[in-house]
Amino acid sequence: MSGSRKKRGPLVAEKRYQKQPPKKKSPPAKRPVKRNQPAKKKRGIIGWLLAPFFWVGGLIWRFTWRIGLVVTVLIAVGVFYFAAQLPPIEEIVDGRVRGSVTLTDRDGEVFAVRGDQYGGFITTDTVSPHLKNAVIASEDKRFYWHPGVDPRGIASAVRINLREGRGPLSGNGGSTLTQQTAKLLCLGVAYDPNTWENEAAYEADCRRTTLWRKVKEAVYAMAMEFRYTKDEILTIYLNRAYLGNGNRGFESAAQRFFGKSAAELTPQEAAMLSGILPAPSRLAPTTNLERAQGRGDLVLGLMEAQGYLSPEEAAQARANPATLTESATARVGGYFADWVMDNGPEFFTRDTTEDVIIQTTLDQDIQAAAEEALLWVFEEKVSEDSVAEAAVIVMSPDGAVRGMVGGRNVRAVGAFNRATQARRQTGSTFKPFIYGTALELGFSPLDLVDDSPITINVPGSGDWEPQNYDREFKGPVTLDQALAESRNIPAVVMNEEVGREIVRNVAQGFGIESDLAAGPAMALGVSESTLVEMTGAFAGILNGGSSVTPYGLNSLSVRGDAEPLMDNSTAGIGERVIREEAARQLIWMMMNVVENGTGARAKIDGWQVAAKTGTTQSARDAWFIGFTGDYVVGVWMGNDDNSPLKGTTGGGLPADIFRETMVRVIDGQQPVALPYSVPVPSTSSRVISRSEFQGSDEIRGILNDILASQ
Known part of the structure; x- marks a missing residue:
């Protein structure tokens, strides 16, 4: 039985937990072999000394590039912000806060301008190329190459300022044309009457130079470069630059000084205008023509050096310097113009925002006669050390003022007017x-x-x-x-x-x-x-006994309008004061003042003259007021401090001024009889x-x- 028994297979548990074969041991890891590595150098004494500097330098670099990045981002934000606010150039070329008043004489000829004059919109394509080249050559030769700011120009300006003992921002600013235009735009800040006392205060604030303002100006300039083309920036500048005598823009200055458009300027005229940009009030050709011509020669040299003019063209321009028109050099009637401005409607004269044209009663020939007469008497008959002053008014019988001199400085503007303001x-x-x-x-x-x-x-x-x-x-x-x-x-x-x-x-x-x-x-x-009151009163005697109101404004209109806003041509004669016969007899009596009395020095051969002299206590004031058939002339003489005159009465020097004025006024005319009546005994x-x-x-x-x- 045992011999026939078969051999049993392994149990499940035994199958699960079979003995595993032993793992082979891995050989021990080999150490890497070092292949000819250089031996680590030891720091020397110099290395230890320089180490802190290298560390600080690295720290500064890491800090600087981060700050630079932040600043770059901020500048970019500022540039985009300002660029988004900038309007089309057509809206900002006329940057005037107030308008202008152009005064013409009785024949319509311009003799004075008040306020800010703007000649009209011009572009780089419509002006003379000589003007464009002159501005670039004298103000910013790298205009077409920089992005709004010019580091080379700034560095050069700082170096010049420091060398001359000024602060780095004082004097030369190194500003580009774009920066100058930004300043003309007041960096986008509009005029607010609630913030600034007046326009002058606003403009002064726009011109202030501080570090923060220069930074803002640079950012604004770059924004303009981003928003506009170079020619558009130059167009704004050509329209807004101030060129003295109230001229805003090159078109106004060209018309005022040369009687032509900016499109017709010659190289020498363009150079003169560009040359007055650094100091318009001081360098204007109406202030000093020779100095303005000298500045023009400097600009012509820059234009030649930068290839805008050939040597032959530059030489020809220097040989024929720019000159002013006759109307630009006349400068008559400053006192009269001030009087008209002071007595006109405020919102159309002193505070106008419109461009206004006022036709006045002024006769420039009569004005020149009064000025010449006063100066001649003081030069020929008054001692050089005299501080006495005088005033003259020439008036028509209806009260229209034809000439006015308010003091010995006959070219004065904005000065004390002794003809209208002195009460004596x-x-x-x-x-x-x-x-x-x-x-x-x-x-x-x-x-x-x-x-x-x-x-x-x-x-x-x-x-x-x-x-x-x-x-x-x-x-x-x-x-x-x-x-x-x-x-x-x-x-x-x-x-x-x-x-x-x-x-x-x-x-x-x-x-x-x-x-x-x-x-x-x-x-x-x-x-x-006042002299104007007294002269007006005597005009009432001449016109037959009716009152007059002295006036100088005939009509007032806004430029471009067909009909005037004011028509004052019928002003002057008012109500009757005395009978005509009484006035005619009074004229006869006043004729005898000249023929037989205190006014004998006022006699004019062939002409009938009636007048009255006047001298106050201690000769503090000397008057002579008289008339011929067409004109009344009033003269006052005295000291501004009311001190006595020396050896002067109304029948003396004032009578001389009257006569010298009147003979110039009536020169070449036929005598006009006075309307007098001889009394019956x-x-x-x-x-x-x-x-x-x-x-x-x-x-x-x-x-x-x-x-x-x-």
Whole structure:
């Protein structure tokens, strides 16, 4: 049984856990063999000394490139921000805050410009290529190559400033044309009247130079380069650059200085305009033509050096320097222009935002005559050390001012105008209003008035004893003689006889707006007035006894409009003050002032002249106001500090100025007769004296009627 038994197979558990064959041991890892590696050098003493510097340098580099990256990102953000805000160039070429006022004379010729003048839109394609080249050559020769800022130019400017002892940002700025244009745009900041006191303060703030502003300016310039083409940037600059005398843009300057468009400029004219860019007010050709021509030569040299002009072209331009037009050099009527601006509507003159054209009453020939006459008298008859001043007004009988000189500096602009602003005692030039009142009330120029010592009690002041200029008394004299010799006592007597209030009304009716003295001294011209008021009052006598309002504005219109906004051509003559016959007799009396009295130095051969002299106490003021058939000329002379004149009366130097003015005004004209009436002698005359101050019942009744009508 055992022999037939088969051999058993392994159990499952045994199958699962069969003995595994032993693993072969891996041979031990071999160490890598070092193949000829250089031996590590030991740091020497120099290495240990330089190590901190290398470490700091590495730290700075790691810091710098990160900061540079941040700055680059910020600049890029700023460039894209500003570029997105920039408008089309058509909207910013005329950057004026205020408009301009162009003043023309009675014939329509321009003689003065006030405010900011803009000549019209120009582009780099429409202007003369010489102008474009001159600006680039003198202001930024690498304009077409830089991205808005020029590191080379900035470094050069800083070096020059430091070498000359200035701060790095003072003096030369190294600004590109793009940066200059950015500054002209005020870096995009518009004028706000609530922020700046005026336009000048706004522009001064735009020109401020600080480190932060220079950084902002550079970013803004790069934004402009991103937004506009080079020619568009240059177009903005050509339209907005300031070139002196109120000219904004090269078109305005070309028209003002040369009487032509910017498209027609020659190389020398373009060079002159470009040369005044660094300091327009000081370098403008109307300020100093020779200096402006010298600056133009420098620009011509730059244009030649940079290949814009051949040596022959540059030499020819230097041989024929740019000159100004006659109208640009005339510069007449500065005082008159200021007066018109001050008296015109504010929103169309001093504060206008429009371009306004004002046609005035000025006659440039008459203006030149008044200026020449005043200067001639001071040069020929006044000592060189004299500080006395004078003023002259020439007026038509209707009050239209034809010429005005407000001081010895006849070219002044914006100066104190002694013809319209100086209020001075009138002296004996007031007396015609007394005698005009008497004539209106029925007195005759041949009536007699007692020139004898008088004493008048002035309440609150005591007794007043007026004196004649010559300290003499002539007894009974005619009204005509009293006026011709400018005797004081007869004037006081007549003033009291006809009544101070009536004389006051007549004087004010003729245009004397100043407050007149209340006492009897009113007759001697102790009240103050201006030359323009007094001349206007005398014009009322010449025109037959009607009041006038002195005026200088004929019409006012906005440029481009067909119809004027204001028409003042009928202004001037107002209501009648005295009868025409009374005015004609008064003119006859004033003619005798020149023929036989204190105004003899004003005689003009072949011409009838009527006038009145005036000298105030201690000769602080000297007046002469007179007229021919067509013109009234008023002259005042005195010291600005009201100190006495030396040896001067109204019949002296002021009469000379009157005569020199008038002979120039009427030169070449036929004599014009004055409208006068010769009084008829009366068979019965009376002597008006101190005892008759209460006046007759007839005179008093006339006075009451006049007072009742006021």
